[in-house]
Amino acid sequence: MADVDRISDLSDDLLLHILSSLHAKEAAATTVLSRRWRPVWRRTCVLNLYYSKPFLRYYNSSYNAFLRFADGALAAVLRRGDPALKKLSLVVDSAAVRFVEYNREVGKVNKIGAILSHPAAAGLQDLHVDCLPDAGVGVGGTISMYELRLASLPCAATLRVLHLAYCCCSSSNLAPPSVVAFPSLTDLAMTRCKLSLSKGHLQTIVDAAPRLAVLRLDRVHLMPATTKEETVLRLRCPTVTTFVLVTTVTPTIDAIELDAPSLRSLSYDGYSVPISLTSPAPNLALVDLDISRPTFYPRLRQPVWRVLGSLGNAAAIRAMTLHVYCIDDMLDGDGGALPVFPNLVFLHLEGQYLHSRYQTPTSLSAMANLLKSCPAVSELRLRLTMKDDYDRNIVSKKQRLSRRKSGNSIERMESSSNFASKDEGVHDLKRQRVSEPAFDCLEKTLRKVTMRFRCKEMDSFPVHLTRLLVENAMALEELHVDDTAQFFLNNEVEKWRADSFHRRNLPIVGRFEVKPM
Structure with missing residues (x-):
């Protein structure tokens, strides 16, 4: 069959859309x-x-040829007049390019800035600048980042989306706080950029965009005033609805304080540091926290209840994804407790757990502590990995003392190597006063549980946790388990649930299914 040219039959508008995704x-x-x-x-x-x-x-x-081609492409856009250029994406691999070149005759010459300040780019609505750093070619042999002059961009008044990567914003490049440099900007993303935290560079940029709705900070290097004092990221963003923060590998932030009354979605990936909302966020519905990074710095190893401290005030939270280093970190201690999320209906938890021969009651107590704080959760997803034995003493002495004093936890549960036997010794939560309001999710709302375990050897914790949920979640309809848990459970789940209802003298109402993943 002869090849048919179907692309030529497409309309010009569709061809323009296809060509817009290609490099020039x-x-x-x-x-x-x-x-x-x-x-x-x-x-x-x-x-x-x-x-x-x-x-x-x-x-x-090659670099000079690239600059000539870029100038020619922009000049062609300027000559045609209409339609005007709406989006400019500039990606430069600077492994062999000096963004701020040095010449004995002319001094510092900003060649990338000539592209951004071209008259054809005066009406841009979407600007992406990705300048990878060039190690060893800056003046003095240091890493040189491109210094972007935000306030002097010709398209500042029309920009709606601004994505920057590997750029340096110094105080000389920013407008005064009273100047609205970006009146139309709604989406700002900064990746691997360098800002001064002590001089308030980030706050100045946010203040210059009164309509900013999405703010993404991906491994942004915030330079503190000193290295000895505690560094707190304080940010006031009254119009931001989506905030994403991914911290760097090098610890630079000890605490985060957000003043974002319009916030709807919060995402954080970094060390376990306190996160505070200084003003109520009544519309905050989605929270994604990854605090699973291991560290030897005590100030960056805060308990989960301290990290989630002020988020409990956001009663509108309905979905949460929580990644912790070890689930035992969710235990109460030092006079603090996990906040209550009254309207949370979806919870996804990932983390490590200690081997059952060491800390099974501890891990179960941590899970019960989490269920207490989520009285309305209807779907629970767990991805748990067995922790190495050499790091099993992660639980602090204060947490162990706190567990001994707790009379309303599951720490009295006994463990046994016979996983599926009747005399396993796992007490149901009903005997631990689950009728209290703190366990409303088990009594009324929990309907679907998905569990995935990664075990390096035989362990009873998956069985203990599964049996705890099956015997006490009265409204449970679906249980999804992976192959590892299926092997451990040995088809005992339905029997556990039937025996639990029989002990309570309750009829089995509704459907209950165990499904493989």
Whole structure:
């Protein structure tokens, strides 16, 4: 069958949409296909400029050729007049490029800035600048980042989306706090950028965007005033609805304080540090926290209840994803307790647990502590991994003392190597006063449980936890378990549930199914 040219039958609007996703050189190369394709790429509203790493000896010629091509592409956009350029994506691999080049005759020359300040880019709505750092080529042999002058961008008044990567924003590049430099900006993302925390660079940028709704900070290097004092990230963003923060590998932040009354979604990936909402966030519905990074710094090893401290005031939270280093970190201690999330209906938990021969009652107590704080949860997802034996003493002495004093936990549960026997010794939560309001999720709301375990050897904790939920979750309808748990459970789940209802003199109402993952 002969090849049929179906692409030529597409409309010009669809062709423009396809070419908008290509780099400028690739889009220009389509002119060799036919006469119809020659003017198409020049009418796109999107320009993607990409400079890859050349051979080192061709560095000067290839980089200068890239700058000439970029200037020609922007000049072509300017000549056509309409439609104007709406989106510019500039990605430069600087492993062989000096963004701020040094010349004895002309001094420092900002060649990337010439592209961003081109008249054709004066009406941009979407700007992406990705400048990977060039190690060893800056003045003095240090890592040199491109210094982006935000306030001097010609498109500052029209920008709606601004994504920056590997840029440095110093105080000389920012407008005064009273100046609204970005009146239309709604989406700001910064990756691996460098800001001064002591001089308030980040706060100045946020203040200059009164309509900012999405703020993403991915491994942004916040330079503190000193290295000895506690560093607190205080950020006031009254219009932000989505906030994402991923901290760097090097510890730079000891605490986070957000003043975001319009917040709807909060995502944090970093060390276990306190997160505080200084003002009520009545619309906060989604929370994603990853505090599973191991560290030897005591100040970055805060208990889970301290990290979640003020989030309990956000009564609108309905879905939460929580990644912890070890589930035993969820135990109460030092006079604190996990906050209560009254309207949380979906909970996803990931973390490690200690081997049952060491700390099974401890891990079960931690799970019960978490269930207390979620009285309305209806779907529970667990991804738990057995912790190595050499690190089993992670639980502090204060937490062990706290567990001994607790009379309303599951720490009295006995463990046994005979996982499926009747005299296993696992007490149901009914005997531990689960009728209290703290365990409403087991009595009324919990309907679906999904569990995935990663065990390096035979362990009874998956069985203890499964039996705890099956025997005490009265409204449970679906239980999804992986192959590891299926092997441990040995088809005893239905029997456990029937015996539990029989001990309570309750009829089995509704359906209950055990499904493999």
